[in-house]
Amino acid sequence: MRKTMRKKRTTFALCLTLALATSAFAQDIPPVKEELTQPIQHYSPYVERTASDKSFAEGLYWGDTHLHTKYSADAGMIGTRLGPDEAYRFAKGEEVISNSGQRVRLIRPLDFLMVADHAESLGLAPLLAESNPDLLKTKNGKRWHDMMKAGKRYEAYQEWSIAALLKNVDPIGDPKVTRTAWERQIEAAERHNQPGVFTAIIGFEWSSSPAARNLHRVVMFKDNADKARQVLPFSTLDSPDPEDLWKYMAAYEEKTGGSILAIPHNGNWSNGLMFSVERRNGKPIDQQYAETRMRWEPLYEVTQIKGDGEAHPYLSPSDEWADYGTWDKGDAGGIVAKEDAMLQYEYARSALQIGLQQEQKIGANPFKFGMIGSTDSHTGMSTSRDDNYWGKFSSTEPAADRYKHYVVKSVAGNDELSTFAWEEVSSGLAGVWARENTRAALFEAMQRKETYASTGTRMTVRFFGGWDYQADDVFKPDVVATGYRKGVPMGGDLPERPKAKNAPTFMVGALKDPASGNIDRIQIVKGWVDGQGERHERLYDVVVSDGRKIGEDGRCKTPVGNTVDY
Secondary structure, three states: OHHHHHHHHHHHHHHHHHHHHHHHHHHOOOOOHHHHHOOOOOOOOOOOOOOOOOOOOOEEEEEEEEEOOOOOHHHHOOOOOOOHHHHHHHHOOOOEEOOOOOEEOOOOOOOEEEEOOEOOOOOHHHHHHOOOHHHHOOHHHHHHHHHHHOOOHHHHHHHHHHHHHHOOOOOOOOHHHHHHHHHHHHHHHHHHOEOOOEEEEEEEEEOOOHHHOOOOEEEEEOOOHHHHOOOOOOOOOOOOOHHHHHHHHHHHHHHHOOOEEEEEEOHHHOOOOOOOOEOOOOOEOOHHHHHHHHHHOOEEEEEEOOEEOOOOOOOOOOOOOOOOOOOOOEOOOOOOEOOHHHHOOOOHHHHHHHHHHHHHHHOOOOOOOEEEEOOOOOOOOOOOOHHHOOOOOHHHOOOOOHHHOEEEOOOOOOHHHOEEHHHOOOOOEEEEEEOOOOHHHHHHHHHOOOEEEEOOOOOEEEEEEEOOOOOOHHHOOOHHHHHHHHEEEOOOOOOOOOOOOOOOEEEEEEEOOOOOOOOOEEEEEEEEEOOOOOEEEEEEEEEEOOOOOOOOOOOOOOOOOOOOOO
16 A cells, blocks of 8 residues: 555656656747737637726616605605615615505615605604704704694694795705714615625705706715715705706815716606706706706606606607606696696607707707616605505505505695506616626716616616627627627717718617516617707617517517406
8 A cells, every 4th residue: 555655646746747847848949929929819708808997887787776765854754764774774685664564575686776865854854753952953843843743744744845845945954954864874875885785875866846847856976975974965945956956066076086976857747847958047058058967967767656757649659658657747746737848848758859959059968868767765665566566655555545645736726737646657777787786886887878777677688889780799699798899888979970881780689577577579769850950759669579570660560469367
């Protein structure tokens, strides 16, 4: 046994010696000239994808950038008990007890969440509930505290909403109160942020509603607590003009060296203001306005509980699905009824076309935005699926009579302009293509508009445009790399058209959500402006399911059918 082991060890030593000798001998032979000048080609296709290469987004992340908790006055003062901690826990897949005392959980966690509570009287409800001494020193704080303790919660909320939302007057007026609430929000985001696993984004909502016409924006910070706490949230009580919000954002970046963006939502409640070609000061928009708006607002929240904002049947009569989730009764207060002339300035498709018109006129496009979806839920729970939908407010959480409840009761007393819980849309989510699940990477992806909106299903969608794609590129295993190499992803600007090319080529692909329905078709909607400045729109069905055919006009006339057993 000992002799055998010695032989094995000797044999191994000999082999090692031979290998070293061969290696040393090879190093004595110098490379030829051609080997010195030949460029290095990597066998592995992934070595060039370094962490600094932000352009190659390999991860699809799902989240909600617009969720309210009890720290919003229009949630906490009327029954929402869940705060930022519960909101983040729920988004991460944990079970929570809802405001109505029911157990609730998501089918699968979100990748990111931004708690975007209203900046107007931020934290009013929880601070009233805990008898915050700074708040009780104010006249209205003491009054509403006593009313809520006496069971007059809704009456206190009505007084607050009249003062803050209709009269645009700060009913508290003490920045120390806002500071207390803002610090708590930041601390909650810091506690729950897990880079690479779950991203808790710091943000708030600026809720301008001139004459009850919605101009709301959620405001998102790229940064961590050290920079975000150097400012307080900017509210409509500071200014109802979005241009002043942009000045606040510019001042933040100058002061902190950080980054910030804003995302408008619910143009369908603006009665023609959201994408107006007139500024709030009455002047027409100009090149500086257009460039400034696109600097700070690269995205639009196109779908959420309060209606879908992509298309309207009046504007897109050839689109049989343009009436999805339509809320078009009037303004946000149910005061002034909608007029057809307002609609073109409220919906994403027409806004993109108006942006092209403005570019022809003033030299810059004010509405060249990407799209996302979010919920705007005021329950502290981000739910967007039909089978697990918990409503906009605590009063519309699952219950036998929830369909009867108001979402908005007409201030004018006209129920034809009111909106009820049965009209809510279980929507939406933001899909973001990013390098990693971190605050910085998600923010940068949103800045470059490599995003899309979903009403709740988590289908995978990729879209590239370029001048040099070949017909078989889409079937190659490195199709994504080809997409970036030869063109630009969703949200990108095509390079100038080569002289030899008449039209760009697009590569598009979609994969169903394994926990949701099958895909009926992929459509591309083309919007353009002709030489006379007139807007146009056309729909193309590019792929359809079940072996159906697409006609010469680019449309499939055969419906997918219905598998529901009535």
